[in-house]
Amino acid sequence: MSHLVIELALWILLAFLVGCILGCLLRRLFAGEPAAAVASGPSQFTSVTAPVPPAPDVKAETAAIVAEAQALAGTPARPTGMAAARGGTPDNLQRISGVGPKNEKTLHSLGFFHFDQIAAWTPEEVAWVDDHLKFGGRIAREEWINQSRLLAEGKEDEFHRLYGTGGVRNKAGETESGTRTRKD
Known part of the structure; x- marks a missing residue:
């Protein structure tokens, strides 16, 4: 064998x-x-040496073409994100009603770490994020921009009145709803 x-x-x-x-x-x-x-050295083949043009910056050209196509098609442009959180510490985006751990991680991967970034989104940028994340109007429906603006400006009392604890548990270990998040 x-x-x-x-x-x-x-x-x-x-x-x-x-x-x-x-x-x-x-x-x-x-x-x-x-x-x-x-x-x-010489061989049976004759070769003509032509100067080689420098390689084009493909990423820059592609980005320019995509931006021009989006402008012509009327599709919204992506909001500007950041490479990392300012000071190395991101805001707790889960305080925004409708943002859970998975959405927060996705927002971080897109470069959104702070409330003021989300508060500054234009309607076109909201449409891009909504379409990109397949939220189906969720950002406008849950008022992420207004919630982010209140949190960025430090208006905790008004935020609490309108949106409750924003998913954060109170001293009793419960979450509270606000006037805008209360389900009747």
Whole structure:
């Protein structure tokens, strides 16, 4: 039985070597002359060396094309995000009614870490975020902009009156609803 395994291994090795030899021959026949041979001197092939233009900045061109297409199509542009939270500490976006841990993580991945960023969104930017996150009008319906504005301005009493604790538990361990978040 072991002699069959050894014989099989030898046949596989032989097939590998034959494949390598055939591959080298076919590459030399069909791939042309290697670059080292062209640089070393004259050959049967004449090559014309043309100056190589610098590579274009593909990312910048793509961004410009996308922005122009969005402007022509009337689609909203993405709001400007940040690479990281100011001071290394983001605001607790879960205080906004309708933002849970998953939405907060998604907002962070898009570069939104602070209430003032969300409060500054224009209607077009709200439409982009709403469409991008597939919220179906949730941002406007749950008044994220107004909630963020109140929290950014430090108007805790007004926020509490309108939106309750914003998902944060009070001293009794309960969340409270405000006049705008109360379900009748």
